[in-house]
Amino acid sequence: MTDIQKNILSIKTELGEGVRLLAVSKTYPIENILTAYKIGQRDFAENKVQELCEKREKLVNYDIIWHLIGHLQTNKVKYIAPFVDYIHSVDSLKLLIEINKQAQKLGRSIKCLFEFYIASEETKFGLTLQEAERIINSEEYKKMENIEICGVMAMASFSNNEELIRTEFKKLKKIFYELKKKYYFGISEFREISMGMSSDWKIAIEEGTTMIRIGSNIFGKRNYNN
Numbered sequence: 001m002t003d004i005q006k007n008i009l010s011i012k013t014e015l016g017e018g019v020r021l022l023a024v025s026k027t028y029p030i031e032n033i034l035t036a037y038k039i040g041q042r043d044f045a046e047n048k049v050q051e052l053c054e055k056r057e058k059l060v061n062y063d064i065i066w067h068l069i070g071h072l073q074t075n076k077v078k079y080i081a082p083f084v085d086y087i088h089s090v091d092s093l094k095l096l097i098e099i100n101k102q103a104q105k106l107g108r109s110i111k112c113l114f115e116f117y118i119a120s121e122e123t124k125f126g127l128t129l130q131e132a133e134r135i136i137n138s139e140e141y142k143k144m145e146n147i148e149i150c151g152v153m154a155m156a157s158f159s160n161n162e163e164l165i166r167t168e169f170k171k172l173k174k175i176f177y178e179l180k181k182k183y184y185f186g187i188s189e190f191r192e193i194s195m196g197m198s199s200d201w202k203i204a205i206e207e208g209t210t211m212i213r214i215g216s217n218i219f220g221k222r223n224y225n226n
């Protein structure tokens, strides 16, 4: 067994029921994806549209579930709309309109998560609860038939402060339940809380994550120059 396979199996022993492991394959080669695939890993996540498209093209014959977890520009939605399963990074009405439009053209439905801004440090992307509610209450949103909102996603601060990270995850969980109660009560598709990466996934599990996004803990140290 390879290290990649050992890492996946070891993480999986710590996941409770209802928590999915997404292997974040950004910057790693196709061979690494296949190594993970061989022991049953099916959910893979990328953060860049071009890289996602290139990898998917080479792996078109594999039953992989593809997740986009990075910022998505409206003009790039069309490239991933034919095959992407989950888009975790919905951070504007404009983007959601475009995802719905492209999915409609293809006669499919795309699962989406609202990305929230929960970190105490400055990051560029993510909604506040109010902004998400503004989207949900818009006339455009109510007419959408080709997207399925299935939950919320966020990144915690890059920090060693465990209590800070825990507080941020709690914030996301609270947002999830607030939206669930107000807009998605009884809608079983709205069930995902996407939080937790290599450095903080154990805290995320304690705080109720349903999807952890792990890259370097599976595939090894990342080389961004690849």
Ligand SMILES: *Cc1c(COP(=O)(O)O)cnc(C)c1O
Pocket: 024, 026, 047, 069, 070, 155, 196, 197, 198, 199, 213, 214, 215, 216, 217
């Ligand atoms: C890269 C990335 C991850 C995984 O990061 P690791 O620290 O390698 O586990 C998770 N989520 C997002 C949004 C990412 O961009």
